Amino acid sequence: MQTTSHNNENNNKFAPVSRASLTSERIVRPSLNYWQDAWRRLKKNRLAMTGLIILVALIVLAILVPFISSYDYQTQDLKIKNQSPTGAHWFGTDDFGRDLWTRVWWGTRISLFIGITAALIDLVIGVIYGGISAYYGGRVDEVMQRTIEIVYSVPYLLIAILLIMVIGPGIPTIILAYSITGWVPMARLVRGQMLTLKEQEFVLASRTLGSSAMRIILRSLIPNALGIIIVQITFVVPSAIFTEAFLSFIGLGIRPPLASLGNLLSDGANYIRLYPHRLIFPTVIFSLILLSFNLLGDGLRDALDPKMRK
Numbered sequence: 001m002q003t004t005s006h007n008n009e010n011n012n013k014f015a016p017v018s019r020a021s022l023t024s025e026r027i028v029r030p031s032l033n034y035w036q037d038a039w040r041r042l043k044k045n046r047l048a049m050t051g052l053i054i055l056v057a058l059i060v061l062a063i064l065v066p067f068i069s070s071y072d073y074q075t076q077d078l079k080i081k082n083q084s085p086t087g088a089h090w091f092g093t094d095d096f097g098r099d100l101w102t103r104v105w106w107g108t109r110i111s112l113f114i115g116i117t118a119a120l121i122d123l124v125i126g127v128i129y130g131g132i133s134a135y136y137g138g139r140v141d142e143v144m145q146r147t148i149e150i151v152y153s154v155p156y157l158l159i160a161i162l163l164i165m166v167i168g169p170g171i172p173t174i175i176l177a178y179s180i181t182g183w184v185p186m187a188r189l190v191r192g193q194m195l196t197l198k199e200q201e202f203v204l205a206s207r208t209l210g211s212s213a214m215r216i217i218l219r220s221l222i223p224n225a226l227g228i229i230i231v232q233i234t235f236v237v238p239s240a241i242f243t244e245a246f247l248s249f250i251g252l253g254i255r256p257p258l259a260s261l262g263n264l265l266s267d268g269a270n271y272i273r274l275y276p277h278r279l280i281f282p283t284v285i286f287s288l289i290l291l292s293f294n295l296l297g298d299g300l301r302d303a304l305d306p307k308m309r310k
Contacts, residue, residue: 048299126186227304
């Protein structure tokens with residue numbers, strides 16, 4: 001009797017697992033890589049997705065409107081100057097009778113171009129500089145960090161004024177002036193991230209295999225710091241756009257008849273009491289650009305943080 005009971009217990013231990021048991025233990029979460037998981041989390045952030053949608057819409061309008069509009073940004077018609085918004089001129093006209101709908105979107109294109117170009121220059125210089133400083137460390141890092149402090153101590157506005165006096169106002173001058181000091185925050189951020197990464201096992205393995213320093217920086221360190229770099233770019237672009245707007249607002253940036261959000265805001269501010277439409281529309285577009293980039297940047301910071309992965 002005791003033997004029979006013992007055999008029954010053994011049979012129960014090796015009994016086939018039921019389908020219900022298998023279903024309850026099944027892995028529900030799909031297998032995703034780092035970027036797929038980041039995109040999944042970003043889509044759940046409503047504010048970030050709203051910023052992304054608004055930003056895409058603004059970029060599309062900035063590209064298409066100057067081509068499909070019946071007016072260009074510089075043709076003058078004094079008969080309709082300072083006209084309020086109508087069916088023919090959706091944003092009204094300025095004091096030279098130029099169509100503000102076209103000028104606002106042309107200015108948005110110029111401002112976005114300056115912001116994105118400056119961000120890309122900061123990306124290249126800052127990532128390479130910060131990566132080299134962190135990887136070599138020691139005396140090299142000390143000299144490079146002191147150089148950063150010297151560069152960053154020079155006021156940006158002073159650099160911009162000197163370049164405008166030498167080269168003249170324009171898009172290349174603004175981009176160059178911003179890029180001279182704008183790469184410093186990116187370099188510091190990348191350096192801090194790579195100081196942590198360079199002691200990891202995969203970097204030691206690359207050194208053991210005889211990989212060169214530049215190959216380790218480009219193939220091992222930078223890809224692992226890509227998340228924080230992307231987040232930083234989303235904050236660099238609006239900063240560059242704001243800088244362009246500020247310079248144009250005080251008369252040191254883009255000069256008419258070429259339009260930018262900065263000189264449109266400057267012109268509109270002079271007529272705010274008589275013709276408020278000249279200030280309202282550029283201000284709304286300018287605010288939406290800055291707000292969208294900041295919302296998207298905050299969302300990317302959370303989505304690309306490995307600690308937020310569930």
